[in-house]
Amino acid sequence: DAGVIQSPRHEVTEMGQEVTLRCKPISGHNSLFWYRQTMMRGLELLIYFNNNVPIDDSGMPEDRFSAKMPNASFSTLKIQPSEPRDSAVYFCASSLETFGGYTFGSGTRLTVV
């Protein structure tokens, strides 16, 4: 099993540009989570999906952030327009159950300049 696959690993973009982060969960896992990690705020849950349906997006910081899961094997997190304060490491994680142990992807380090 290749684990949770995230792309890109690193993204540097200019303020105002659209950024799309991608995640492929482990096959058979029915829950998918997007987290953001910063020094100031630690690990924050942005949104999670269960069986491809968004269940809780209360952690999404503002309308500039959106996430989709069109099928069981793919999810995207989009930021439009991006701002310097969005700079962080974004992790995707999946699990067999909502409350189970998660498998994290390697993360996308986003830098907005």
Added chain:
Amino acid sequence: AQSVSQHNHHVILSEAASLELGCNYSYGGTVNLFWYVQYPGQHLQLLLKYFSGDPLVKGIKGFEAEFIKSKFSFNLRKPSVQWSDTAEYFCAAPGGSYIPTFGRGTSLIVHP
């Protein structure tokens, strides 16, 4: 709101020293508790988890954790740390809808 508190933000030890990292959670219902480790520049990996049964849980790499319900605690321990244990450690406990809420993490540095 549910919360997870990790008391030690930074811990510095010498090799072979014993380790105990504190974790307290506020959720009073059925708990699923986790410890994750994040090595420098890497993603979080599951160290161990507790769902039910024996409150003393064994994990990978010689780590263990004890669930004490009366204290709302789930402390992580290792009898003898190694330089390779240098990492960030995160405790997670149920938040809303049983989704784990992560603590702020404890940075462990082990000197050889």
